[in-house]
Amino acid sequence: DTAVSQTPKYLVTQMGNDKSIKCEQNLGHDTMYWYKQDSKKFLKIMFSYNNKELIINETVPNRFSPKSPDKAHLNLHINSLELGDSAVYFCASSQGGRGEQYFGPGTRLTVT
């Protein structure tokens, strides 16, 4: 059983397009996150959701919007993609906002 899954694993798209990345966790956790990892492996938190409420919103462009249809899902929608959005995006979940986080396998986004 995959604890945290993301789709797609790879995403190649052109500048200006709109795309979504899906994330699902089957751990029963109440908090989910999105991270961006750049080419230097730096991991930066973008968003977290707790019980459908956004509790962290780092200074990311408003072209990025998290959407959580239920506690087990946190999708990431990106509008008007730019070259600088190319990165690996990780979804994670935890029980409570301060516990160990379980990460998904990542989605490698390439914007051309």
Added chain:
Amino acid sequence: GESVGLHLPTLSVQEGDNSIINCAYSNSASDYFIWYKQESGKGPQFIIDIRSNMDKRQGQRVTVLLNKTVKHLSLQIAATQPGDSAVYFCAENGAGNQFYFGTGTSLTVIP
């Protein structure tokens, strides 16, 4: 082998040697820390954690040391194996329930 995370992002050690990976954290209010291991092509995976009321915690082949005075964490891996080759991150949890990850240190184990 020994490294300082932000200034020496790579560390190479011989198989069987002990490894020490260092991390300097920034927020003196941080009271919970986690070490993660990220293998190539995968997401980070929990290794060990420590709370600020402790200065040492041991797991299987790993030990985390916390020095709050100088805001420093280290991860010690005993008898390093090829499967330990990965990028290691320390993450600090401070105010607002936010986790901040360091740059990471790439560990390469030489057979």
